[in-house]
Amino acid sequence: MLESQTALAIESSTTSADAYQDAILSKVSRTFALTIPQLPPLLRRAVTNAYLLCRIADTIEDEPAFSAEEKRRYEDAFIDAVTGRIAPQYFSAELASLFSTETSEAERDLVSQLPLVLQVTNSLMPAQRMAIVNCLKVMSHGMHDFQRNAGQHGLKTLCDMDCYCYCVAGVVGEMLTELLIDFDPALASQRDPLMRLAISFGQGLQMTNILKDQWEDHRRGVCWLPQDIFARYGVRLEELQAGQQDANYMSALTELIGVAHAHLRDALEYTLMIPSRHSGFRRFCLWSIGLAVLTLRNLQQTPHFSAGEQVKVSRKAVAYTIGLTRLTGNYNTGLRWLFAASARKLPLTPLSAEWSTSPHPHLAWPKSAIAYFAESA
Template sequence: DRTLAAERELVTQAAKVVRVTQSFSPSEQKAIIRCLGRMCAGMLVFQRHKSLGGLSDLNEMNDYCYVVAGVVGEMLTELFCERCPALDDKRPQLMHLALSFGQGLQMTNILKDIWEDRRAETCWLPQSVFGADFDLARLDELHTTAEYRHGLEQLIGIAHHHLRNALEYARQIPAREAGIRRFCLWAIGLAVLTLRKVRKHGDLASAERLKISRRSVKATVGLVNLTYSSDRALRALFDIASAGLPLVREEPDASRA
């Protein structure tokens, strides 16, 4: 049984989770239920067809990222707008950027977890990015090839673009909403550092080399806490952290929101 201990704990505490959820406002409950409904329906499809051969193309990976993380971005946007009425006029823009936010974080997780996923006989990489003749099921043999490196660079570039949109999302949150801003910015900062690790060590069959050190996590949290209220400082910090990463522009599918 590959069920994680944390997942078992969640099931054990399900009744408590439901009770807490029922204490929320009707609109908050609606956002959560919508998110869970879409996530459960979508994940069921992907779990049934998962394999070491990966996903077929970028469109399928985008669909996967949406049902795993994009729906969470939409839910959080609804909750943030409930918490901060000043955001209501920005809701359409935020909902669009929320898809990029989720996509950027989930793509980063996919790239970080390539080797751990393989141990679970799973791969979420898109086959088409690596070429028609590249067999993701043989990644243990092919991870040092030019084809793999080229595909990895493209995926890093796409994730980088989505994280730039995620930064724009965070900048739309009023600085007075310090908790919400910091919550978003911590995730973005750690994702950028992870992409740097993937670019440096991605052709090594080692999950350990892709982990962010505690020192880096502490530094990221500290820098965000110092700069979260300044859009200019955040942009400069992001540019410094992402320097050298490839950038491939891809817009999220606004029709989902």
């Protein structure tokens, strides 16, 4: 009788945790609240949990009231809470009380409910938990290293931008691929090409976000654009002013839009490698790709934008993208045609050799990056 009551209590607690995950997702993400529900239930549960934990790591790094040292300390404590080294209840309660009003109410609530989120984490299969934890370690350590030196001067090179994008998005692509292969082991034979394309997929999405949000970042005193690309056109990033972009700025922006476009082509190839029987996972990918392509088009057509809101994809365009991909989602030829038609006026900048030959292009990055990736794995 006692065992039965205990089992019911655990089941009830897990159900509450799942309900919280589903409820908070739409409050902390517009895009992922749209795409994650397309996944099959078992995969959806793990991906939702992974996204929320990544969002907590991101929230810590984005909090302007925290110093670089505090961010590192809280990120380390967060990983300890996720891996069970410290009790999450006390950590999350203390941390949630320290956020400024710059952090949204939904994000503060998510942090305060970390113990509930971790109930779901701890109920996942071991391979799923390992994929999520490895991703969080690389993400939190990598974000901190970049945030520590962040400023309006931007990143030194496009290679550094690649590295940053890996830390915040490419590693998520790897994690999602691990979760997918765990869900369908028949895909294990395609692991290497899927991983290479997953990293490029993440790069394309993150670059699009960086370009869209550059003026919001600028107002916060940070910039994730590469100095070398803009310097080639005589532009100093720290001197940029929203709404006052000149032709030289537009030349540099066009080149970066071309790089993002090239990565989104890899994202399409990744999606086409997923068998059509996984139609939900395909939709999860396709909707993200479609929204990114439309955002790049808006950026190209609105050269003097001064806020991300001005280039955000409209709800009508979102609905149109969803409808078209539902019609063509199982047909590779149709998807190639749809992508080509949507991106036909975008510039295209060829990717470096590492992206086309290496399953793990970040291995070609600076030794300092390799060190903390290896340390975190």
